Amino acid sequence: MNTISVRFFAGVRERLGKEQELIDARGIACAADVWRRVSGDAPAAQVLVAVNQEYALMDHPVHPGDEVAFFPPVTGG
Amino acid sequence: MNTISVRFFAGVRERLGKEQELIDARGIACAADVWRRVSGDAPAAQVLVAVNQEYALMDHPVHPGDEVAFFPPVTGG
Amino acid sequence: MVRVQSQPLDPWAEIAAHERRHQQWVGTFGATAVFIGSLRDFNQGQVVAEMSLEHYPGMTEKHLEKVIREASDRWEILEPLVIHRYGRLVPADPIVLVAVWSAHRDVAFRACRYIIDELKTRAPFWKHEQTATGRRWVIPE
Amino acid sequence: MVRVQSQPLDPWAEIAAHERRHQQWVGTFGATAVFIGSLRDFNQGQVVAEMSLEHYPGMTEKHLEKVIREASDRWEILEPLVIHRYGRLVPADPIVLVAVWSAHRDVAFRACRYIIDELKTRAPFWKHEQTATGRRWVIPE
DSSP: OOEEEEEEOHHHHHHHTOSEEEEEOTTOOBHHHHHHHHHSSOOOTTOEEEETTEEEOTTOBOOTTOEEEEEOOOOOO | OOEEEEEEOHHHHHHHTOSEEEEEOTTOOBHHHHHHHHHSSOOOTTOEEEETTEEEOTTOBOOTTOEEEEEOOOOOO | OEEEESSOOOHHHHHHHHHHHTGGGTTTOOEEEEEEEEOOSEETTEEEEEEEEEEOTTHHHHHHHHHHHHHHHHSOBOOOEEEEEOEEEOTTOEEEEEEEEESSHHHHHHHHHHHHHHHHHHSOEEEEEEETTEEEEOOOO | OEEEESSOOOHHHHHHHHHHHTGGGTTTOOEEEEEEEEOOSEETTEEEEEEEEEEOTTHHHHHHHHHHHHHHHHSOBOOOEEEEEOEEEOTTOEEEEEEEEESSHHHHHHHHHHHHHHHHHHSOEEEEEEETTEEEEOOOO
């Protein structure tokens, strides 16, 4: 399993036009690397990150088999 | 109607052995006078007073036709 | 709405009925805060078998209506629901219900808390407990 | 107990059912604090016709369970009930329910408030509103 599963929600999902993506783990060290790969952009302040379903920072390490998600600020409740 | 209606609740009712009493308004100027008349005692700190169903102090004026009540600290809710 | 009753109190049914009575509220509130006080079987070091709750009819209702008016002057809330039992209760019986509807969460919480706190410290009710060692008037906390 | 569901939510029936599931609680709690969040028909200057609520399945439940654990570590409470809707909602629909049972009033209020505040600021839900002028993602308050 040399891949990373990437998920997108809400405005981020709409903007990138995808819900989910499997990427090759080679060359990926942290969440910011994942973001650059899937968006072609630099990390943006208004994009939040979760690694394995827990909030993380953009410099959080990412390993093969991890699930990384990107989404805007939450509005539940 | 030259009387004052006096009511007693909870521990005060039990101690005085009465629920209600009509007293002559003559000689009564304030709630403390009512208390002395019905209990034979000086006003006590742990006895609360209501005049016409509103909290009052012992020196609150009392007039013929008023309803005066004495009771211990409340424990509702 | 204020009600003081000796009949058993079903808080969840009462709240649902209050909402049905106010169909015009539909969509106008985003927050409901509710507090229920109920009888514990243990209090101040003793097992409680049952309780009898005395009140001052007339003054109780006046006082609760005043507290609701104060809360409504202070915060933007819809008409709160306050129901309080009196008479004989057994453990687990609901004693009091306070429900507040508002556009906003913070307001609903604050107003609900205000009403129950004022009720507890000022509404003319007196609890008389039956424990294993006899009857006693409950002392305020 | 945490549940995230697309079916309509009847908060009062859910609370009553949670109490029935916990017969062993009878007489042990004296205070129940409840918060319900529901969909208003007006938000941020616009009439709201309907809403679609997106969430992150899996992370949502994990997050809510963590918040409940934190509240239970911090205060003496019985097992709280938290239910959150997702999917399509119309105005007046309940969105979220938080119910907390405790021996004491202050604890019940604080824990209930903590859970809903943490849920609002951190649980991965996103509101998408349909207004007269189109669809829009709701901006956090």
